[in-house]
Amino acid sequence: MPTLLAMLLTVSQIAGDHWSFRPIERPALPAVKDAARARNAVDPFVLARLERAGLDLAPPASRETLIRRLSLDLLGLPPSPEEIDAFLADTAPDAVERLVDRLLASPHFGERWGRHWLDLARYADSNGYEDDRSRPDAWRYRDWVVDAVNADQPFDRFTVEQIAGDLIPDATYSQRVATGFHRMCPSNEAGNPAVAEEYRVRTAKDRANTVGAVWLGLTVACAQCHEHKYDPVSQEEYYRLFAFFNGAVDVQIDAPPLPREYQEAYERAREAFSGTDNNAPLPPSTKALTIADPPEPPPTHVHVRGDFLEQGPEVAAGTPAFLPELSARGSRADRLDLARWIAAPANPLTRRVAANHVWQHLFGRGIVKTSEDLGTQGSPPTHPKLLDLLADELLESGWSRKRLARLIVTSATYRQSSRKRPRADATDPENRLLHRQNRLRVEAEIVRDLALAASGLLVWRLGGPSVQPRLPAGLADMEVLRNERFRDEDEGSDLYRRGLYTNVQRTFLFPAFETFDVADPNVSCSRRHQSTTPIQALTLLNERGFFECARALGHRMARRPDADPSRVIRETFRRCLGRWPDDDETHVLGSLFEELRALYRGELVAAQAVSGDRSADAAEVADLAAWIGVARTILNLEEFITRE
């Protein structure tokens, strides 16, 4: 919170002067020399800056690269060989646009982009803190997000329903689930009665801070406010914002029943259960989480030095003075007024923040790099006018994020090659001017999704309660975790769902995801890290789930005994990487296959263990083990987890 407080203090001093607080005006397209390269309104802004620096756009990426890039960015899934063939064969001038339209209409778009939003919403399937109990109703909100993104719900409505759906007259079930946004914070249910009020206040502050960061790009939450000294004015502004959330109470509402299969699965688990009550299976949830305001909200006071026990002057709910004025429906502003104020076209921050998020997920970096902070402490925009164009497009398109994404991905800027350009790199080493596309390591969940998809194990089913994939071998006998509330691993197809559906335990993240920089669900996260570590390598090489993928892919390869090995290699390579290997690459993998086959012919027991097949004869099982080795190699290539 001191950061938001500090922000308010700073901005009151420089109010109106900071770029992101000015009204959004649609900029004129700049004149550029290489106008022929421009495909749409995005490009002149990028070209103009490049030309000023004596640079130009990189050549377009190959079509194979482009379809994989689009599939990963929009769906988080690799294109199938058939989809690649169809796209390569499509010589119509609008082939890219039609491909983009098909991808935007896919239900997997909502899974991919819903997950981006869930990072902001600090989504988890548990409560956090000491007990970290399961939160079996949280997924209703997750599914609401995915559905809303798929339906391209206008962003202003998407905003209002999440901030104050419960206060909309005659609020629907769906609108109240949307407001479950505020229930996604950690909550300390157990603990000490002495601290109950402290945690209630903490939660309300978390909600105010999170809304500030997610929609307004004003820096979010921390704590320790009592160690800061602020002047009374800035404190007052903060607590006016806090007042919108101060009275809210947690509510559970009835949710539509789940399909019968869930009840049946529960009954089976219950019968098979023989442990302690502590970890007995829970019946499928029939509730959803939301909040409600009491008719008479409690008074809000400034907390002197941030200490809730030190009550200062009383304040009324209100918004910071440096932003457009809020108009309340009644005598007193409430959360719905706040929500509408945030979603109003006149609010200069909301659209800039949202457009910047969309851009960030398509280039790996926002026009404002600090996408959670467009305030005075954030980094300056690399292309301020372009950001305003996008913010204006968002409004003009009826707040459609799909149309905004479409505009961006069909631009020449997006479609550039990502290959390094030594000369341009010397001038623009961080590629802030976008002299090429960025190469990005895909996010944690997508790393796994890609392996599942390439191996054929992926189960495409959408939505429903979260699932628990296999945990690493040996985790269960880590004594220190003996008392953890690990969910039991699921069975059957639930083991192979997309990463989006993996149970998120706040105090113990799914290890393979944590290793790949998954968002910390305890705080709102607007951008993830992209680290490269040896633990990641061990995960991709040896972790059970990833090895299962290699095994499944190897079995697929072995199922074509009549085919020439190099043909099997070429086709598998393309299935995984979206392009044909060159001769050298084929040769490396071909020799690997031959060597492994020779090795495993003398190691029957090992070959059986690799393949998981004890029935096949020695030659067959050696082939199988060798193919699995080749599959494992391809799945461990840097390119496999990279969006070019």
Next chain:
Amino acid sequence: MGTVGHPHDDATATRRRFLTSAASGLGSMALGSLLAGEGVLPATGDVVTDGGVTGGGASPERATRKPHFEPTARRAIFIYLAGGISQIELLDPKPRLTELTGKPLPQSFAGNEKRLSFLKLDSARLMGSRFGFRRYGECGMELSELLPSIGSRADDIAVIRSMHTDEFDHGPAEMFFSTGDEQPGRPSAGAWIVYGLGTETRDLPAYVVLMTGRAPVARSINWGSGFLPASNGGVLFRSRGEPLLNLANPPGVLDVAQRRQLDAVRALDRRRLERVGDRAIAERVEAYELAFRMQAAAPELVDLAGEPPETLEAYGVGRDDEEEHGFATNCLLARRLVERGVRFVSIFQRRWDHHSGLEEKIQKNCRVIDQPIGALLGDLKERGLLDSTLVVCGTEFGRTPVTQNSEPGRDAGRDHHRFAYSVWLAGGGVRGGQAIGKTDELGWHAVEDRVHVHDFHATLLHLFGLDHLKLTYRFKGLDFRLTDQGGRVVSRVLG
């Protein structure tokens, strides 16, 4: 339960020999030149403070980085006794409190404190230590009779008796002591140090976490990387079997096959690197080589077969009690880790939350920790490692000088206490043989040379040559630091 101490089978030994020779062979040389050619190998430079999110970023596996000034500590072993150890019984002698045992707490002490944990002041009674204190070492430091082995190292130890913290509930207090903030999301002190200095080992993680018994309440937040890149966070070693998750090859994958596949991965990645020129590929190649070396180094690390029997005995490895054996093993492993260049080792043991039956429980705990910690200090000293290895023994808060709502006696316990508690440090440039700070005569408040958790953290960084005001990371628009808005180096700790 501790690791190892059991003879490995022949297959393991063969595998290790193979891995060791392969890792030091042609492959890694070729890799080295590849990386050097790409300009990817670390150049030492100032501490990186930009929160670069995209791109490879500064990966501590590769780099050692320059501190702000000459450090005295190069690595740390942080023994975290979670739950809140009783300073009254162990570290802060209070004879006057003993005299007043059975009396209520004078009103002047409790003051108008609004936040007490489970304590009800009308039924709480003053209670002196259930155990005696002895003078140890040439310095004559007073420590509990329950800590003879640690006490024998008193001349190397600086005990801080005037610690205080803001939090009195385990979760927030643990996080506060580990990360400088009572809510999740911040990097742990160990992660900050790894971020600031990088690492000296290429075969093991920069930050390793060892544990016996249950995990601390805030679990991995205590060793996590918070908003720093994940590679700065602690890696939890398992206490049985393979020390790291995913360390062993999958079933049936022979070592020669593993190496062959890694060679193929490397060949293909290098080809890609030549074509697209992204140094992230070189970093990925290097990560695979490190992983391969870890597969050899980690089992070697936890294999104690080469340790002389007198060392095992000194630490207490092999003691009958499982917890005693486990904690002893972790202390010995900590020495082996720092010997191999690991920057930061955390040892957690969570058994100190003695709300009742304190007398018996604290005796048992001291049996668990005293001998191994004393042996660790002695062992480090004999090997010449103590000068550059900081050993810290700390906890999230202390315990009340009053009973928790009962009469003093065997069954009595103490509640959480945030106004005064004790921790100690040794080695790594710490001036030993001294007690820093004082509490009042009842031990309720720290009254002299008060040391807040932020001050403690500032001091920790200082020993590593890091200025707590300069070691920052930009996140959400702010330059965050371990010490938040506070922190003052406790100069008396320094040698």
